[in-house]
Amino acid sequence: MPSWAEFQPYIVTGLALGGLYALSGVGLVVLYRATGVLNLAFGAVGAMGAFIAYSLIQAGDPGWVAWITCIVFGGVVTLGYGMVFGPALAGRGPLVQSISTLGLALVLFGVIDLAWPTTGGQSPSISFPTDNGGFSVGQLQVNWTQVIALALGVAITVGTAAFLRFSKLGTAMRAMANDREITATLGVPIRRVEAAAWLGCGLLAGIAGIMLADLSALDDTTLTFTVVISSLAAALIGQLRSIPVTFAAAIVIGLVHDLITPITQISNYQDMTPFVLAAIALLVMSRGQVLSRSREEG
């Protein structure tokens, strides 16, 4: 069993990753509540944005231009998808609509592979100036990027919760999550609210993408799938409803995943963390269930 000192660095990385998973998870939950769609292309959108940023930096553009482009790209693509396929699939149910986002994920994934083929040579990467600066807590090294990641996660969670509760747009989103038809009859411009939700989710995807490219790896498979699975697990544990629980679950997933690293017997299996945790959560959830359709589909 490794010593406490061996675990320590992974607390930091785990929290940073957890913060990013929380950011993604919250984005997923908000979109789901406002539109009924679970955006499974979240990771792919962020991945492509990160690759675009990478190319811009390679071409000589300053870092901040590249990062902003990534974030904007995320927003635009996600919003575009939502505006086209939202109406096309209206009324088909959350399952069909979410599977459709997988189509988008495949398209983006294929484009990334075509445009940035993984040939031999230096593998692409993203780095921020904040990677180098940092501070120490006792014997732990913490760099600013990690702090930003966790801070973003917290900020987005708190900000989103506040936004949903106190702002007009947020209240409209909550109303729509409850019952779309009634909300429409109340005079709420549901199309515009939906568009806002899609855009917000897309921007968050861009932010998550660029940060994960830095903290984790600029690799299409990792960013498209691995990240999505972890954020999804967090959102699932939050029952696609509760933002605080999603946040907590994301942090736990990030922490558990990284803390397993020094335990050599099982470290190879650490990527199974989101799966195992989500499966346990689902088991607990199905205890109280009478029927597998909830009211929204009933």
Next chain:
Amino acid sequence: MIDTAGPKAPAASSRPPVLDRRSLTRFAVIAVLLLLAIFALPPLMSGYYTDTMTQVAIYSIVTLGLGLLVGRVGLYSLGQLAVLMIGAWVGARLLFATSQPYILVLIEAGLVTAIIGSLITLPALRLRGLYLALITLMLAGGVIVVAATLNFPNGGGGFSGYNGALLHIPAIRRPSYAGTDPAFYRFSVIVAIVMFLLVYAHLRTRPGRNWAAIKQSEPAALAAGINTTYYKLWALALSAFVTGVAGALLAGADRELFSIDFPIQNSITLLAVVLMGGAFSLAGAVIAAFLQAFLPALLQNWGVPNDWLIILFGIGVMQVLATAPGGIADQFPKDMKRLYRLISRLWRRPEAGIQAGAGGVSGAAGVSGGDGA
């Protein structure tokens, strides 16, 4: 739809008429096609395409299993690839460790896979369909992780059957009566036919009807007295069983298994091709297998990167869900009928016919081609 070729004439008695001319013709056509596939194809194919068609036969079992879940019961699974890998792993392990007859190994692999698949999906059965899709996606991720670590058996000992230090990796054995590539191809086709018959038998009897009821509306199925959890589990177990058998077949086909042969995006493309090929019919499963296993081989032969196919599948998913839920299998006959009607109408107007006919035919062909993508 191929499978509900039903009785036509109303009868006063309580027994429905069983066979009629339409279903008999259909059976005959299918039988002829299968006989051609088994006997006429192998001499015509090069080694490369023999391998490819073997993959098509094997993957048609996988798409059959997935189509059963998606099209017949309404359960979306994103973990079919993981199930296939489990079957391949168990098959390879048994083939190395024992000298059991091949058929027995296939069945055992199927059973083990069915048990594991059922256990994994059990927590999600009583929850929303979306949750099942998500938990299977995570299962796929999890299994791929384990496979990358554990590796596929390669003749070594111990539980995992993997020995990283082996210099000469033995090939996974094949049945004594189907050792050559063409012979194994025929063997795979026959196993596929058996699996299709197994599923078909389910669809025509009580499980099939209850699955249809569950897919339509779970509350109503419950109100009809159907134990939906039990039947959903049965569908998942059957789907996992046939996919497990396919996995064991794959072990024999490839003779060496590597985890990079199962990239995670295939988890999603499998669902994509099933949707595109047609989740509601058995013919759709075959079409899906062609999309999944034949097209990539074709493209590779022509030097086109596989990514174009992935993009195509992505577009295909979105298009199918938005406009043509029955996929190619459903759309193609409809388009052919439209084309037929158009041609027969033009045929009766010879003067205007020739020019308009040319334009009309290409127009209609454009329609069916577009829907096919």
Next chain:
Amino acid sequence: MIEVNDLTVRYGGVTSLDGMSLTFADGVCGLIGPNGAGKTTFFNVLSGFVRPAAGTVTAFDENLLRMTHFRRARWGVRRTFQTEQAISDLTVYDNVAMIHSRLRGAARRDDVVASIEFVGGGVSPWAKVGSLTAGQRRLVEVARAVTGKPRLILLDEPAAGLPDEETAHLTAVIRGIPEQTGALTILVDHDMALVSAVCTTAAVLDFGKLIASGPTAAVLRDEHVMRAYLGTAEV
């Protein structure tokens, strides 16, 4: 006879049923009330899709709430839904035969055919449901409700959206259900003509509370009932 005692259902801060206590007599009973009064919730409790926060339901001396949903169906609860449940690609026979029944073999087959003949309306057992008219499809739903020795039949707005002649036929069919099956039938509908034609007794729900019950004619003239309906500008 069905006895409901103090049934309460709460969901997300809303009390859909509030201490409902009622006894349903044999025959056909009507359950009416404005939209959102709790009628469908009550059916959902009876079907087993919703667990009440409090209360009991005793049907023919059995504790109904103790049984899981599909077991209730096997015990003899039948229900039609506001949306169509028959599967269009299957024949009428297959759709009715899907309902769980304790009969087997030839007796089962005869019972299915008898149920289809009972609803009449020109519905052939071997027609595909997709080829029937809307009214005929409703009759298929009723056939599914009367097959296999039911004990409690819940009809949820069976006449909604039907033209007059088909409603008239449906009325006759529903009136014949007690004799055909011996089951207790509860009918929810907004068509007051239908309710007064087939229901011997009726109960009225408003905002989850029972506000009137008794012989149909008396209930329909009750002033509380009229206020509840006129107040919501419905009917």
